[in-house]
Amino acid sequence: MTTGYDEATEGKVYSVGGADWDEVVTAGVRDSEAERLVVNMGPQHPSTHGVLRLVLTLDGETVTEARGVIGYLHTGIEKNMEYRTWTQGTTFVTRMDYLSPIFNETAYCLGVEKLLGIEDRIPDRAQAIRVMMMELNRISSHLVAMGTFGMELGATTPFLFGYRDREMIMDLFEYITGLRMNHAYIRPGGVSVDLPAGAVDKVGEFLKEMPKRIKDIRKLLDANPVYLSRTRDVAYLDLTGCMALGITGPILRAAGLPWDLRKSQPYCGYETYEFEVATERGCDVYSRYLVRMREMEESLKIVEQALDRIAGPLKGDPVMIEDKKIGWPAQLALGPDGFGNSPDHIAHIMGSSMEALIHHFKLVTEGFRVPAGQAYASIESPKGELGAHVVSDGGTRPYRVHFREPSFCNLQGFPAMAEGGQVADVIAAVASIDPVMGGVDR
Amino acid sequence: MTSPDNLPEVPGAEVPATPEVPEAPIARRGMFGAADSGDTSGYGGLVVRRAPQLSSPRPYGGYFDELVDTLESAVDGAIERVVVDRGELTLHVKRERLLEVAQKLRDDPALRFELSLGVSGVHYPHLAGEELHAVYHLCSITHNRRVRVEVSCPDSDPHIPSTVGVYPGHDWHERETYDFFGIVFDGHPALTRIMMPDDWDGHPQRKDYPLGGIPVEYRGAKVPAPDQRRAYQ
Secondary structure, eight states: OOSSOOHHHHOOOOOOOSSOHHHHHHHHHHHOSSOOEEEEEOSSOGGGSSSOEEEEEEETTEEEEEEEEOOTTOOOHHHHHTTSOTTTHHHHHTTSSTTOHHHHHHHHHHHHHHHHTOGGGSOHHHHHHHHHHHHHHHHHHHHHHHHHHHHHTTOHHHHHHHHHHHHHHHHHHHHHHSOSSOOOOEETTEESSOOOTTHHHHHHHHHHHHHHHHHHHHHHHTTOHHHHHHHTTOSOOOHHHHHHHTOOTHHHHTTTOOOOHHHHSOOTTGGGSOOOOOOOSOOSHHHHHHHHHHHHHHHHHHHHHHHHHHHTTTTTOOSBOSOTTTOOOOOOOOOTTSOOOOHHHHHIIIIIOHHHHHHHHHHHHTOOOOOSEEEEEEEEETTEEEEEEEEEOSSSSOSEEEEEOHHHHHHTTHHHHHTTSBHHHHHHHHHHHOOOHHHHHO | OOOGGGOBOOTTOOOOOOSSSOOOOEEEESSSOOOSSOOOSSOTTBEEEOOOOOOOOSOOOTTHHHHHHHHHHHSTTOEEEEEEETTEEEEEEOGGGHHHHHHHHHHOTTTOOOEEEEEEEEEOTTSTTOOEEEEEEEEETTTTEEEEEEEEEOTTSOEEEOOTTTOTTHHHHHHHHHHHHOOEEETOTTOOOSSSOTTOOSOTTSTTSOOOOOOEEETTEEEOOGGGSOOOO
């Protein structure tokens, strides 16, 4: 690498040291014939949602060219999983899109279950718990999207509201899984542990409180003239553009297409829940906001239905597949550290059955074998279609796992939304995509 | 009952091969992956063979027959192999015909796979002549169907035509697959690395690329790096 640069090939380069912006712009405009300015936004910028770098070519206030640069948060999750067992994989995928961990785990586990051929043997209670957790997670993810969005456009109240309300869901997650984030709660074959005592009541309280909170945010933003002028007809991307670029999720539904995998290709028993797919026709930032708000309201309906089943007909059912070759012990008692053991299981393997001890040891250290082949499982995450392409060579570890991350695909649409618009609208465009860099870079 | 997969290998003795199943190459020997100590378990002689390459016979079931028929009449001879496994249809396509197939899959009214879910790479170092695979997952919103298209290329000539012209959303996906596997997508507008730094050596997701990592010391004990640990396979 050379430290200097060649003015003949790169043109005049200015170094910005801070507080000298005016001088640079004046000098740049004076020296340049095209009056074109290339501005580097990020990778460290509060409104770029993590370490996202945007390279903008400006003509005055108009963005003529916009390019996204990613890879600053690449952590090699897909490679690392090839050196761990199938069950350990959940602890990796949960860290990808850290705002929707439950979805990452579910997509991965559905892929593994498809490879194992055990989709029909997952207990109904486990599926209902998965659905409930996913929908709670959808609300928390959308709340962060709304909150940061408000802040990026200069309003701090939606941010405080969003994070305050999300905290209720974080508390629920902590109570149920032991952790606020990175749960590794959904496992191949079911979920890691049944709901603790009192969880149903806590979720019930949340269901009473949350509609009011969503209404508060809607009162704040729905008809706010400043918000409307910043979001209406901004970052326009129509259905044709979405299709060509492979964009899914709220952006696609804001372009008028009611495409939601929960309806069109149901998984985890979504076909048995009643809810509606939110769509708008505006193709702009405001429509995406409305779609997300309505999705939160629909999610509440699903949580309510799932909770009724968990507390009612499915009470006391197992939450892990009955197959002892795959299912880990799932009837755990909560310990003081948030995690816990299963006292009955320990008494059994340590006290009464040598074979059970060997079996447990092999299942936990060696893991289970997955028949060779490949499968693709996809679910509707808050950001769009989250797909897991899982390949096995018949061993105890994944041969290859690839995630079709919605943030990654949707972020590709950013130049199409931002080019030709104003610099200030770039922020609105990125915020309406709601990318999470942990998911984009994996 | 024993299956050919886990018969113990007796030195000197002929293991009778099942007539209809050809002997697949050996994937690994032994059972517990332990190479650092003697075999005390007695299972060290186990032979695990690779799963055979699948090729499904007709009928494929569901909408798969109709889909393959339509595509085959449009692009005669471009499909090498059809695999129906776990309810999913995989079309192995010749790489020189990929563009044609993608175009038909997208535009033919009976197919209409208008949404592509990206490109994923897989490295199979044991498959001589087709080590690198690019896997495309396509979805038809019109017909609510899915199909997987798989293209392979040899390690010595890692070139696959770029499909960005048909599915513009493949731009970043092909860059990612190039970055991680070294597959060169000919015709891509700007095939550069996307995740790794531009001056990075090697392609990290390939099987011959080590995971890396350093041993962790904790209270005097040393835990080797993840890819160096004793592992059960």
